[in-house]
Amino acid sequence: MKVVIIKYNAGNIRSVLFALERIGVNAIVTDDHDEIRSADRVIFPGVGEASSxxxxxKDKGLDKLICSLTQPVLGICLGMQLMCAHSEENDTQCLGIFDQKVKLFPSTGLKIPQIGWNNITNLKSDLFRGVAENAYMYFVHSYYVESCDNAIARTDYTKEYSSAVHKNNFYAVQxxxxxxxxxxxKILENFIQGV
Structure with a gap:
């Protein structure tokens, strides 16, 4: 099986690569269109700022390529936000795979960004096969995807939001x-083995 991690101007790719290696998957990190198109699974991770x-x-033509993919694609963190329609972070038009808006957490006394462990609830997908309701996951983000019908997991921090979404062959987790x-x-294994 060929697994590709999309290389672009956002951090955190190496930690995803190492996590895949721990489950016996040797992924390719690339921005080459042919390599990405020919992959069995595509991972679109990222940490950073939406507009840059x-x-x-767009400069690399990866925006149109990602939207055209037909194999399973997994967005992680910034990757999830960029798969949405629009981000409040520097008023950024994003890929539009999901018709949701990405918003800045409201100031309610809780620390922003959310950094640390929080639970995921309302799990609704084979992506979470074998994962317990209320499992704890690690988050680092100031912006969130609003609660929506595409949500396959939800989390509460200042308000309930979509911590994972799914549409067709596209999956994404905050x-x-x-x-x-x-x-x-386990979630990475589920994505690789079949969702």
């Missing part, structure tokens, strides 16, 4: 499975 990441994707121990490893 979108500019890089948390970092690669930093979430055995539960995160």
């Amino acid at each position: 990441a979108m500019k890089y994707l 948390f970092h499975p690669e930093k979430s121990g055995e539960v995160g490893q």
